[in-house]
Structure formats: structure tokens, C-alpha cells
């Protein structure tokens with residue numbers, strides 16, 4: 341679909357609930373234009389009937405002049421109320437659109453975020469939706485209003501003197517030509533400015549997210565330099581756009597205005613006109629000023645509309661992204677038994693990460709997963725979490741294929757403590773609760789189990805203490821404890837731990853391990869570990885190697901495999917610990 345079609349489709353969708361307001365708005369716009377068109381007609385009548393013949397019929401003069409004034413006032417009032425109404429429509433539409441885009445982004449599959457650039461995505465939800473609002477105000481109010489005024493004025497002119505009106509009509513192709521030239525001149529800089537604005541957002545987001553790396557590698561100057569150069573390019577592009585406006589658009593349109601007035605007056609000058617026509621001349625001179633201004637308005641909106649159309653098209657493309665497939669069956673996570681059946685998966689289907697993997701994990705058991713970096717451990721959990729869909733094979737929980745388990749049942753049945761403990765910029769309570777409306781007691785029980793209750797109480801506002809953005813106030817180990825409490829608070833049947841205790845000191849880890857071991861037998865636990873001490877007691881340990889299960893057994897069994905991967909990993913870690 342072309343950009344323009346994408347934009348129109350989006351506007352249609354966004355405007356649908358406002359249809360009544362829009363029709364009413366149109367009605368009022370037409371009324372205001374008609375009232376405005378009536379002014380010069382009344383003026384003409386005053387000149388022709390009273391001023392030139394010197395017929396001073398005061399009541400009639402009063403009616404004509406008073407009528408002209410009243411028309412002008414009424415038109416201004418209607419226009420003002422209209423502006424409020426349309427601004428309301430625009431703001432409500434953009435509000436709805438923004439919420440829709442954000443909800444849509446939240447429901448996109450994880451694969452989308454592998455490629456998405458955060459800054460750009462943020463820009464879609466904030467700036468682009470705002471530009472769509474501009475499209476509403478510009479198109480609906482300025483353009484439509486101007487168009488109606490032009491049509492109304494031209495009709496009044498035709499009624500007065502259609503030949504003269506035809507002369508004024510030349511104005512339209514001339515304006516179109518000027519606009520076309522202007523667009524050709526300014527379009528490259530408009531496109532460039534748009535791209536550069538998006539780059540600036542992306543650069544900001546990237547350097548803020550990676551600030552510690554930027555500062556630790558002493559790259560501030562380089563990043564500032566890169567930003568400055570993008571910013572300079574944006575300035576140059578914007579200036580080029582302004583130059584096109586200042587050197588071509590305005591002067592050409594102003595010239596057109598003057599030329600037209602001169603022509604109309606010249607035509608009158610050449611004719612031997614009677615006094616009657618002075619009124620028509622007055623009306624025409626008034627009308628020309630009224631036609632040229634809206635035409636200028638229409639053309640001046642073009643560069644903004646160009647930008648807004650691009651934004652709307654981008655928002656529409658984002659809204660067209662396929663959402664993650666949600667489970668919608670009646671399946672439940674009741675016991676927590678997991679079964680991988682010949683599962684094969686690659687983020688890129690041509691580069692498989694897991695090969696024909698089969699694994700049965702009984703309910704209530706504790707499974708450890710180990711293997712070299714990149715062997716596919718996190719990928720295994722991501723598949724179980726439905727973040728990605730395997731290209732072959734099937735994963736089942738309690739006999740139900742994953743997609744036959746309804747979303748709510750699935751997410752409350754399966755808990756995750758991720759590798760990177762992500763915290764919200766909110767209170768400790770909110771971070772454990774995560775909007776599940778848990779009671780304070782449930783939250784505290786989970787925090788105690790994760791051994792983080794005391795820590796939270798020692799903060800200045802206890803459970804109400806703000807964690808700062810991404811939990812900047814806490815150490816990584818403390819963040820991991822909160823993430824564990826968060827997972828436990830949901831009372832999942834299956835608990836997935838992806839290096840959940842890697843940053844926690846040995847002493848605290850022992851306490852957390854004790855808490856986790858209390859769950860043994862009640863909750864199925866699948867734990868990825870680099871530090872093998874954390875899974876020593878697992879019922880079974882799966883050793884992954886290049887996406888295959890290379891070894892499987894409990895700690896003692898695996899240690900028996902001479903020159904086995906597990907044995908080597910374990911001995912290496914013992915050695916490290918000894919040093």
C-alpha cells in the first residue's frame with residue numbers, strides 16, 4: 341500500500357467514532373463560509389443603492405452595515421466554536437490512536453523486538469501519533485475550511501460577474517503550479533529531516549541505555565560528535581526546507597495576489613462602467629483577498645501534511661504488524677508437567693539453534709540446564725514461554741499444546757526469573773505485584789521467600805520506596821531477589837529461572853536456594869545455571885551442546901561420564917573456586 345493510502349486508512353479508522361462531530365463540524369464550517377461570503381455582497385448593496393446615488397435611507401443603511409458586521413461576528417464565533425470542536429476531535433482521536441499503538445506494541449511477538457530499535461518505536465507512539473493529530477487539524481480544519489471559503493467566495497463572484505470570476509479562477513492552476521514546484525524543491529529536505537529526527541531519537545535512546553559502557557570506554561566525546569553531526573544535518577535540512585518556503589512559495593503567491601488585483605482593476609479601468617459597477621469592483625477586491633489567503637493557507641500546509649502522511653503511514657504499518665499468537669484454548673496449567681517433542685527452532689529458520697529436542701519434565705521436579713554459552717539454554721526457555729514458536733515439533737504442558745492454554749492461565753501458571761532482572765521505575769510493591777492486585781500479605785510472603793523482605797524494609801519508605809528507573813538504586817543481585825519475589829508471588833506451577841542467582845553472593849544464594857528447595861515437589865522448576873552449585877541438587881541436569889541434549893542425569897550420574905561436558909565444567913569451576 342502506498343504511503344498516502346496507509347495514512348488515509350489510518351485516519352479513517354481513527355475518525356470513525358467521531359463521525360457525528362465531523363458532520364456537524366462540516367455543517368458549521370459551511371455556515372461560517374456563507375456568512376463570510378455575504379459580507380461583501382451587503383457592502384456592494386450599500387455602495388450601489390445608497391452611497392453612489394446618495395440615497396440616505398438610514399434604516400436600510402443601518403440594516404445593511406449592521407447586517408455585514410453581524411455576519412462577520414457570527415462567522416468568527418462559529419469558527420471559534422468549530423476550532424474547539426475539531427481540536428477536541430483531533431485530541432480524542434490521537435489519544436485513542438496512541439493507546440491503540442501502545443497496546444499493539446505490547447502484544448507484538450518477541451521476534452519483533454529482536455529487530456526493533458527502541459528509539460524509533462518510542463517515536464512511533466509519541467511523535468508520530470502527534471503528527472497524525474496535526475494531520476487532523478491541518479486537513480480537517482485549515483484545508484477544509486479554506487476550501488469551503490474558496491468555493492463559497494467563487495460562487496458569490498460568479499453570481500456577481502461570471503466573466504470576472506473566470507479570470508480569478510486562473511488563480512487555482514497557478515497556485516497548483518507554484519505548489520508543485522515548491523514540493524519538488526523541498527521534498528528531499530523534508531524526507532531527510534524526518535529520517536534525521538528519527539536518528540536523533542534512536543541515538544539518544546541507545547546512549548542512555550548503554551551509558552555505563554559509553555562512560556567506561558570514554559566514548560562521550562565520540563557519541564557527542566556523532567550526535568552533533570546528525571543534529572547539524574537536521575538543521576541544514578530544515579533550513580533548506582525553510583529556504584524553499586521563503587524564496588519560492590511566499591513571494592510567488594504574493595505576486596499572484598497583486599497581479600490579480602491589478603488585472604481586475606485594469607479590466608474595470610478599460611470598461612466604460614456606470615456607477616453601478618463600482619459596487620461589483622468593491623466586492624471583487626474584497627473577495628480576491630479572501631480567496632488568495634485560504635489558497636496560501638492550503639499550500640502552506642503541504643509540507644506539514646507531507647510529514648504527517650509519512651508519520652501516519654508508519655503508524656499504520658506498525659498497527660499492521662502481526663501480534664503474538666495468543667493461546668485461546670481451554671487448557672490449564674494444573675500439575676506443571678512439561679514435554680518437548682522433537683522440537684526444532686532457529687531465530688532465522690535457516691540457522692537452527694535447537695535440533696530435534698525431546699525432553700519430558702515431570703510435574704514438581706527440579707531440572708537444571710547447563711551448557712556452553714550460545715548452546716541454546718535461554719532459547720529453550722523462550723520457547724516454553726511462548727515468546728517464539730518452534731518451526732517443528734511440539735511443546736506441551738500437562739498434555740496441552742502450548743497454544744491450547746488460554747493466555748491468563750498460561751501466564752499465571754508459568755513464572756519467569758529472567759537473566760536480566762528488569763525493574764519498573766516504581767515502588768518495590770509495584771515491582772513485585774506487577775499489576776496483579778496481590779494483597780500486601782502475598783507480596784510480603786513472596787519477598788520473604790526470596791530473602792528480600794528485610795532489604796525492602798530497610799529502605800526509607802519500605803515497600804513504597806521508588807526503585808528508580810530500571811532499579812538503578814539496587815545492586816544487580818538485589819534486583820534479582822526482587823525478580824525472584826515477583827515470580828514467586830504469582831504462585832506459578834512452573835518456575836523458570838534463567839541464571840536467576842548469578843549475581844547474588846554465596847551466602848544470600850544459599851538462603852534463596854533454601855526457599856526454592858521448599859518448592860521442590862510442589863512446583864516444577866527449570867533452572868539455567870552457569871554456577872553449577874545452584875543445580876547440584878536437581879533431579880535431572882540437561883547438558884545442551886550446540887542445540888542437542890548431549891548429557892542427561894543427576895549430578896552424580898553426570899560426574900561418572902568420563903571426559904563428559906558436565907564433568908569438565910564442574911571440575912573447572914572447582915578449580916576456579918580453589919584459586
Ligand SMILES: Nc1ncnc2c1ncn2[C@@H]1O[C@H](COP(=O)(O)OP(=O)(O)OP(=O)(O)O)[C@@H](O)[C@H]1O
Nearest residue numbers: 454687688693711712713714715716717718719720
Ligand atoms: N533474539 C535472537 N535473535 C537471533 N539469534 C539469537 C537470539 N537470541 C539468541 N540467539 C542465538 O541463538 C543461539 C543460542 O542462544 P541462547 O541465548 O539460547 O544461548 P544460551 O545457551 O542461553 O547462552 P548464554 O549462556 O550465553 O545465555 C546463539 O547462537 C545466539 O546467537
